Amino acid sequence: MNFQQLRIIRETVRKNFNLTEVANALFTSQSGVSKHILDLEDELGVELFVRKGRRLLGLTEPGKELLAMAERILLETKNIKQLGKQFSSSDxxxxxxxxxxxxxxxxxxxxxxxxxxxxxxxxxxxxxxxxxxxxxxxxxxxxxxxxxxxxxxxxxxxxxxxxYSWHHALVAPNEHPLTKSKRVSLGDLEEYPLVTYHEGFTGRQSIDDAFTKSGISPDIVMSALDADVIKTYVELGLGVGIIASMAYQPERDTNLTLLDSEHLFSTNTxxxxxxxxxxxxxxxxxxxxxxxxxxxxxxxxxxxxxxxxxxxx
Structure with missing residues (x-):
């Protein structure tokens, strides 16, 4: 048994049992990967993979146990190298x-x-x-x-x-009707198109939850991965933006107005x-x-x- 065999077991799972991709990731040949797997199975006396012909479909129960051990061993191997670097060149x-x-x-x-x-x-x-x-x-x-x-x-x-903890904030073009409101409500937002984050990014779930709890179906006309893109399209008049509060920078976002909206959405951490x-x-x-x-x-x-x-x- 050797470290390369353990790396191959780990990488095979990471690459969804595609040995060509495993070989590419480890800078070796597919035949070499297959041989390492067979040699390890022969040494242990058990099959580590579920097979259909030459294809690998998944891990057997012994394979699952070995994978967990291999992950720990390889992590500790990396830790040892990090330990050496820490003492030999700490800065x-x-x-x-x-x-x-x-x-x-x-x-x-x-x-x-x-x-x-x-x-x-x-x-x-x-x-x-x-x-x-x-x-x-x-x-x-x-x-x-x-x-x-x-x-x-x-x-x-x-x-x-x-x-750190933060809230979402509303931004709108300087002449937008909402800039004249003293306290914006979720109901007010129902009247305008919105631009905000994609699902799964920057607290989007808390935005969706706030509208759902209020029984409001927002008109989200565009979503993006980051606040810079959202602000760009808000400046163009595409809609009202919902962004992370720290993403509003008054010295740079001179074409946008930050609206009081901390009361609308829950805190994110x-x-x-x-x-x-x-x-x-x-x-x-x-x-x-x-x-x-x-x-x-x-x-x-x-x-x-x-x-x-x-x-x-």
Whole structure:
């Protein structure tokens, strides 16, 4: 048994049992992948995959057990490498953060600026994606931690920490009739077309819930992944925009008016998520603490590894 065989088992599941894609991901040949699988099955004396002819359809019960063990072994192998880097070059390396456009564009700039001043030799990689893509990156070990509002809490393999809370806000062109209202209601919005986020992004569910509870069917004429796109089309007169409050910047959004709307929608909480058992470099803990001073290294380590003493600087 070797690490390559374990990687192949893990990657086979990730690639939906397509051995061609597994071979491409691991920079090897399909025949080599097949041989590694057969050799491991011969060594263990059990079949790891359900087959139909030469096709792999799924995992057998022993295969499922082995996959869980392989995931743990490969994670700890990566942790050992991270441990070595932490002590050999504590202020150098790469920090990879998976997040959404809204967080990267509006919540993180001041944190990134402070972090880069402290760690000029750390390469910071911000990967922007959907909450589902962020979860996948964390599970696959492609990101050190993730930042998003949706999806993170529902994954057992992740530990989440509250970053900050926020509300949605209404924006309209400066001459729009709603700008003359002292207090906008959901009923008022029923009279106008709306532009907001796609389902599953930036608290969209709380927007839908608010309208549903009020018995109102909003006329959402357009949805987008990020606030910049929403604001652009609101400026063009396509409709009233519903965006994350931090996405409105008066010095830049001079053609838009921010409407008092905090009372219309429930509070959203953006979270930081880390895979359980994942070893974070010291500078990763510092970045998280810059996000929220309450999220100290000791607090995070207790949640990630409750049975391990937090004694590595």
């Amino acid at each position: 150098k390396g790469q920090l990879t953060i998976a997040t959404t456009h809204t967080q990267a564009r509006y919540a993180l700039p001041h944190v990134v600026s402070a972090f880069k001043k402290k760690y000029p030799n750390v390469h910071l990689a911000l990967h922007q994606g959907s909450p589902t893509e962020i979860v996948q990156m964390l599970i696959e070990g492609k990101a050190d931690f993730g930042i998003a509002t949706e999806s993170l809490d529902a994954v057992p393999d992740l530990v989440t920490f509250p970053y 953006t979270k930081i998520a880390i895979r359980k058992g994942y070893f974070l470099r010291g500078f990763a803990y510092d970045f998280i603490e810059l996000c929220s001073p309450k999220l100290t290294k000791s607090h995070i380590q207790e949640s990630l590894n409750p049975n391990i003493d937090a004694d590595i600087d």
